[in-house]
Amino acid sequence: xxxxxxxxxxxxxxxxxxxxxxxxxxxxxxxxxxxxxxxxxxxxxxxxxxxxxxxxxxxxxxxxxxxxxxxxxxxxxxxxxxxxxxxxxxxxxxxxxxxxxxxxxxxxxxxxxxxxxxxxxxxxxxxxxxxxxxxxxxxxxxxxxxxxxxxxxxxxxxxxxxxxxxxxxxxxxxxxxxxxxxxxxxxxxxxxxxxxxxxxxxxxxxxxxxxxxxxxxxxxxxxxxxxxxxxxxxxxxxxxxxxxxxxxxxxxxxxxxxxxxxxxxxxxxxxxxxxxxxxxxxxxxxxxxxxxxxxxxxxxxxxxxxxxxxxxxxxxxxxxxxxxxxxxxxxxxxxxxxx
Amino acid sequence: xxxxxxxxxxxxxxxxxxxxxxxxxxxxxxxxxxxxxxxxxxxxxxxxxxxxxxxxxxxxxxxxxxxxxxxxxxxxxxxxxxxxxxxxxxxxxxxxxxxxxxxxxxxxxxxxxxxxxxxxxxxxxxxxxxxxxxxxxxxxxxxxxxxxxxxxxxxxxxx
Numbered sequence: 001x002x003x004x005x006x007x008x009x010x011x012x013x014x015x016x017x018x019x020x021x022x023x024x025x026x027x028x029x030x031x032x033x034x035x036x037x038x039x040x041x042x043x044x045x046x047x048x049x050x051x052x053x054x055x056x057x058x059x060x061x062x063x064x065x066x067x068x069x070x071x072x073x074x075x076x077x078x079x080x081x082x083x084x085x086x087x088x089x090x091x092x093x094x095x096x097x098x099x100x101x102x103x104x105x106x107x108x109x110x111x112x113x114x115x116x117x118x119x120x121x122x123x124x125x126x127x128x129x130x131x132x133x134x135x136x137x138x139x140x141x142x143x144x145x146x147x148x149x150x151x152x153x154x155x156x157x158x159x160x161x162x163x164x165x166x167x168x169x170x171x172x173x174x175x176x177x178x179x180x181x182x183x184x185x186x187x188x189x190x191x192x193x194x195x196x197x198x199x200x201x202x203x204x205x206x207x208x209x210x211x212x213x214x215x216x217x218x219x220x221x222x223x224x225x226x227x228x229x230x231x232x233x234x235x236x237x238x239x240x241x242x243x244x245x246x247x248x249x250x251x252x253x254x255x256x257x258x259x260x261x262x263x264x265x266x267x268x269x270x271x272x273x274x275x276x277x278x279x280x281x282x283x284x285x286x287x288x289x290x291x292x293x294x295x296x297x298x299x300x301x302x303x304x305x306x307x308x309x310x311x312x313x314x315x316x317x318x319x320x321x322x323x324x325x326x327x328x329x330x331x332x333x334x335x336x337x338x339x
Numbered sequence: 340x341x342x343x344x345x346x347x348x349x350x351x352x353x354x355x356x357x358x359x360x361x362x363x364x365x366x367x368x369x370x371x372x373x374x375x376x377x378x379x380x381x382x383x384x385x386x387x388x389x390x391x392x393x394x395x396x397x398x399x400x401x402x403x404x405x406x407x408x409x410x411x412x413x414x415x416x417x418x419x420x421x422x423x424x425x426x427x428x429x430x431x432x433x434x435x436x437x438x439x440x441x442x443x444x445x446x447x448x449x450x451x452x453x454x455x456x457x458x459x460x461x462x463x464x465x466x467x468x469x470x471x472x473x474x475x476x477x478x479x480x481x482x483x484x485x486x487x488x489x490x491x492x493x494x495x496x497x498x
Contacts, residue, residue: 010402010403072420082401082403084404084405084432085432085433086431086432086433139402141403142404159384159396160396160398162381162382162398163381164398164399164401164402166402167399167402170401171401172378173377175376196494214377214381214399216378217376217377218377221375221376221377273401280352282390327403327407328405328406328407329404
């Protein structure tokens with residue numbers, strides 16, 4: 001069955017057609033990055049307007065690329081939470097209109113869950129990953145560790161207490177005078193730098209699976225705005241290493257703590273080459289298989305929305321045309337024993 | 340306008356001051372939080388949330404722009420307008436709806452939208468002092484309600 005996925009929760013207008021939850025038939029992302037780069041961030045008013053302008057174009061392109069017409073769609077899946085309400089409404093309204101007109105089921109999808117499901121999309125003949133796993137979802141808005149026990153069965157182990165890792169990349173890139181988005185800009189600058197050149201703090205928060213990046217951000221600000229700032233390449237490399245050290249160390253510690261036999265990596269920061277390489281090395285050493293999506297499926301995209309919608313539909317979960325948009329909603333609660 | 344200045348020597352003292360501000364909050368209140376990257380704006384809002392009895396995590400909403408915290412004495416709507424470029428964008432993220440939604444609205448980087456904020460509000464500015472942990476925290480009460488509240492606060496012993 002062909003599932004149409006629609007994603008408009010933040011700065012990407014995206015539509016995709018995915019067959020049976022795993023095979024991508026089309027994956028169109030109209031990135032608004034060029035528009036936003038001028039501002040050093042996403043501008044919501046611009047985002048909502050662009051979503052409205054682009055949604056029909058992106059939808060048509062996704063169907064054309066998949067070689068199907070509207071009658072080839074068997075299910076519509078759309079991000080309805082969390083995100084900017086004005087942006088979410090564009091995608092949700094389009095999805096409802098299609099579901100009503102085509103008389104096909106509609107499924108609302110949680111954006112963070114969809115990042116996890118990017119790991120289930122097959123690029124080749126590989127079989128989907130198994131459960132249970134520990135999953136690190138790391139992006140501009142989230143740094144979450146989950147114990148993934150099965151389809152739709154998640155326990156939140158820990159998350160950031162302040163800044164998300166991707167947000168730290170964006171803000172520190174700005175402090176270093178680098179471009180937006182900060183992740184790729186810092187990764188590129190770091191290639192010429194020494195990751196051990198600048199001593200920077202790492203918040204390990206022992207005894208928890210939580211993260212904190214605000215102290216690192218403050219340290220970078222002091223150095224970048226100090227009287228003798230270190231070379232940008234060294235600062236970028238040292239910053240990236242500090243973030244990666246903590247992400248890798250705490251993910252492996254979480255896998256040990258819950259006895260998870262495999263690790264999933266997901267979210268926009270999962271496209272960072274240094275993070276992938278270091279996580280791979282650490283998982284190899286620990287004997288844990290590591291799964292991460294190709295970079296195109298790490299960034300916000302609609303293929304992951306379609307895949308997630310398919311698994312929900314398979315489990316019998318469908319939504320009505322009263323599907324609501326929700327600005328803030330955690331994917332999962334923490335373990336019952338913790339506060 | 341009434342101004343009260345406090346020095347917090349640690350994050351814990353920042354939280355303690357914010358908790359005392361939280362005790363004053365009523366539905367429809369608007370708080371502006373000001374300060375450089377890393378000045379401790381989110382830490383202050385964490386103290387506000389704890390003071391209201393919100394138990395869930397309170398992190399930076401820079402990317403998502405808004406976090407809604409329920410479960411406390413009144414709801415706390417945590418906005419971060421770092422990425423807004425013009426004050427008019429504030430309307431597009433539903434600011435007026437949040438003010439009317441029966442909770443307190445706290446806005447990080449409020450100076451970016453200052454022209455559109457209500458005249459009656461509490462502005463909180465954080466500034467780094469004394470190296471790593473110390474912060475100078477300035478509370479500016481605007482309008483009769485906050486002028487009165489802060490005058491009482493100013494007479495109270497320092498935290």
